Amino acid sequence: xxxxxxxxxxxxxxxxxxxxxxxxxxxxxxxxxxxxxxxxxxxxxxxxxxxxxxxxxxxxxxxxxxxxxxxxxxxxxxxxxxxxxxxxxxxxxxxxxxxxxxxxxxxxxxxxxxxxxxxxxxxxxxxxxxxxxxxxxxxxxxxxxxxxxxxxxxxxxxxxxxxxxxxxxxxxxxxxxxxxxxxxxxxxxxxxxxxxxxxxxxxxxxxxxxxxxxxxxxxxxxxxxxxxxxxxxxxxxxxxxxxxxxxxxxxxxxxxxxxxxxxxxxxxxxxxxxxxxxxxxxxxxxxxxxxxxxxxxxxxxxxxxxxxxxxxxxxxxxxxxxxxxxxxxxxxxxxxxxxxxxxxxxxxxxxxxxxxxxxxxxxxxxxxxxxxxxxxxxxxxxxxxxxxxxxxxxxxx
Amino acid sequence: xxxxxxxxxxxxxxxxxxxxxxxxxxxxxxxxxxxxxxxxxxxxxxxxxxxxxxxxxxxxxxxxxxxxxxxxxxxxxxxxxxxxxxxxxxxxxxxxxxxxxxxxxxxxxxxxxxxxxxxxxxxxxxxxxxxxxxxxxxxxxxxxxxxxxxxxxxxxxxxxxxxxxxxxxxxxxxxxxxxxxxxxxxxxxxxxxxxxxxxxxxxxxxxxxxxxxxxxxxxxxxxxxxxxxxxxxxxxxxxxxxxxxxxxxxxxx
Numbered sequence: 001x002x003x004x005x006x007x008x009x010x011x012x013x014x015x016x017x018x019x020x021x022x023x024x025x026x027x028x029x030x031x032x033x034x035x036x037x038x039x040x041x042x043x044x045x046x047x048x049x050x051x052x053x054x055x056x057x058x059x060x061x062x063x064x065x066x067x068x069x070x071x072x073x074x075x076x077x078x079x080x081x082x083x084x085x086x087x088x089x090x091x092x093x094x095x096x097x098x099x100x101x102x103x104x105x106x107x108x109x110x111x112x113x114x115x116x117x118x119x120x121x122x123x124x125x126x127x128x129x130x131x132x133x134x135x136x137x138x139x140x141x142x143x144x145x146x147x148x149x150x151x152x153x154x155x156x157x158x159x160x161x162x163x164x165x166x167x168x169x170x171x172x173x174x175x176x177x178x179x180x181x182x183x184x185x186x187x188x189x190x191x192x193x194x195x196x197x198x199x200x201x202x203x204x205x206x207x208x209x210x211x212x213x214x215x216x217x218x219x220x221x222x223x224x225x226x227x228x229x230x231x232x233x234x235x236x237x238x239x240x241x242x243x244x245x246x247x248x249x250x251x252x253x254x255x256x257x258x259x260x261x262x263x264x265x266x267x268x269x270x271x272x273x274x275x276x277x278x279x280x281x282x283x284x285x286x287x288x289x290x291x292x293x294x295x296x297x298x299x300x301x302x303x304x305x306x307x308x309x310x311x312x313x314x315x316x317x318x319x320x321x322x323x324x325x326x327x328x329x330x331x332x333x334x335x336x337x338x339x340x341x342x343x344x345x346x347x348x349x350x351x352x353x354x355x356x357x358x359x360x361x362x363x364x365x366x367x368x369x370x371x372x373x374x375x376x377x378x379x380x381x382x383x384x385x386x387x388x389x390x391x392x393x394x395x396x397x
Numbered sequence: 398x399x400x401x402x403x404x405x406x407x408x409x410x411x412x413x414x415x416x417x418x419x420x421x422x423x424x425x426x427x428x429x430x431x432x433x434x435x436x437x438x439x440x441x442x443x444x445x446x447x448x449x450x451x452x453x454x455x456x457x458x459x460x461x462x463x464x465x466x467x468x469x470x471x472x473x474x475x476x477x478x479x480x481x482x483x484x485x486x487x488x489x490x491x492x493x494x495x496x497x498x499x500x501x502x503x504x505x506x507x508x509x510x511x512x513x514x515x516x517x518x519x520x521x522x523x524x525x526x527x528x529x530x531x532x533x534x535x536x537x538x539x540x541x542x543x544x545x546x547x548x549x550x551x552x553x554x555x556x557x558x559x560x561x562x563x564x565x566x567x568x569x570x571x572x573x574x575x576x577x578x579x580x581x582x583x584x585x586x587x588x589x590x591x592x593x594x595x596x597x598x599x600x601x602x603x604x605x606x607x608x609x610x611x612x613x614x615x616x617x618x619x620x621x622x623x624x625x626x627x628x629x630x631x632x633x634x635x636x637x638x639x640x641x642x643x644x645x646x647x648x649x650x
Contacts, residue, residue, distance in 0.1 A: 206587060211586050
């Protein structure tokens with residue numbers, strides 16, 4: 001009797017299976033658009049189109065000998081312009097990073113964020129028990145589902161940075177107050193919430209992503225709620241587009257979508273003039289990856305006194321803040337390679353547009369842009385505000 | 398080379414520490430345990446030695462909550478044999494731990510035993526020297542590099558003040574690792590999950606634990622503020638005068 005040994009998939013085959021539609025990799029024209037539009041493509045030894053050509057030549061090991069793939073911030077710019085519609089960001093780039101991780105080629109900053117996510121359920125390495133501490137002093141009290149134990153209309157998936165990062169906690173508090181002001185019956189998971197895992201997935205840690213998703217699924221199933229809203233576009237993207245394939249499916253909206261639909265209730269409360277020339281930065285995972293461009297602008301336009309201006313790169317052509325795909329945890333590594341941060345380019349664009357306020361809708365962005373404003377010449381006076389913070393200001397709170 | 402690594406779990410300082418009602422111990426009921434950082438380095442050093450010179454690595458973890466996960470992670474890194482030592486180690490001191498482990502390690506007939514040089518809960522001294530005594534082996538601590546050959550190891554030992562020494566030690570020996578030659582490698586979750594399906598954890602019962610010989614803890618307490626800083630207020634001249642007086646009183650002016 002002959003036994004047929006299982007065939008080990010080649011790296012090329014594994015790449016094809018790395019994402020839905022991954023088969024489209026076969027259609028690559030080698031046009032190089034992906035590498036041209038990549039904000040850090042000029043620093044990569046193997047930008048996307050070159051990875052594909054080396055895969056085809058069965059010389060992928062050459063790619064694994066380098067580390068510049070870690071410059072990829074998973075911003076979807078390459079995927080957006082690919083004429084063959086290859087899922088470059090979630091497929092090729094994430095899979096290449098996964099190969100690097102399995103080969104032990106992980107920058108140490110990223111390693112500790114991944115280890116923290118494994119152990120504590122958040123990349124910051126904070127105590128899971130303190131996940132709802134930011135909400136302590138808010139009235140009416142923010143309901144933590146594990147204590148409240150009653151159904152809510154809206155389950156707010158707060159996210160890692162709004163829960164723990166001192167600057168971003170301010171945006172969480174602002175959004176809680178806005179939701180309270182329009183009478184939304186909402187709750188949060190608190191200690192039962194884990195990182196959404198999306199950035200870890202795009203940084204190549206697929207197993208960790210699945211582990212975190214399973215933990216969140218367990219928490220979701222424990223409570224009754226009508227829909228989920230998120231502060232973080234990455235969490236939105238994960239729960240909307242990635243969790244269903246793991247059998248985790250819930251109605252989900254980003255908070256800007258949710259609030260834009262509540263504008264009738266919101267508008268009468270926006271009485272305080274906010275005199276500001278505001279430029280909105282489209283977050284990659286709200287705009288380019290999920291097509292949500294208008295709701296954030298509708299919210300800003302509803303604020304009395306706000307004059308909206310557009311950045312040079314806007315909407316689908318937006319420029320990443322540099323925090324995605326693990327970029328949040330590769331700051332030192334990327335600085336060594338680039339000596340510039342994408343957030344600094346973006347702040348420069350805001351100055352060129354004549355904005356005095358840079359409005360954001362992603363938790364990675366407030367600290368990134370505020371830090372960048374300190375280093376970009378002449379940008380010291382630029383305000384960086386989450387949309388929820390501007391809404392609260394317009395409510396006179 | 399037959400290498401044994403002893404790994405213990407210690408209180409995770411991300412969570413707040415509370416004192417037990419007895420007033421002489423930590424309240425362990427809410428504590429989460431984490432791999433002792435130095436033992437993590439010992440494990441990495443063991444795997445590096447194996448990768449360089451071949452051999453077998455056995456990881457021993459006393460029974461705590463989370464011990465299985467630590468053992469599976471060791472396996473995913475390259476450990477060949479996993480042993481969990483059963484017993485009530487949560488409240489055991491290092492004397493008890495060393496005696497219990499020595500009994501198991503003797504059976505394994507190791508050439509080299511590695512463990513972390515220290516841990517955040519070493520109340521009765523580090524476990525390494527006590528273990529070496531129980532095993533009748535030589536011990537070198539504060540090691541940050543190991544070379545093997547000819548039935549000997551050369552250990553790089555660090556001293557305070559930037560001094561280093563190369564020490565030749567006859568095998569079998571126990572080394573207390575301060576730092577592996579490279580930081581402990583990352584283990585992808587998918588690798589650990591795969592290992593969980595295939596690897597086996599052997600269990601040994603430590604029997605009754607003997608913690609005799611260790612000092613008894615009289616009182617355990619959070620650091621207490623003894624004196625407060627004095628804030629000097631007033632105009633610049635006032636502040637300067639007051640400072641000068643303080644320096645004079647202290648005898649430095």
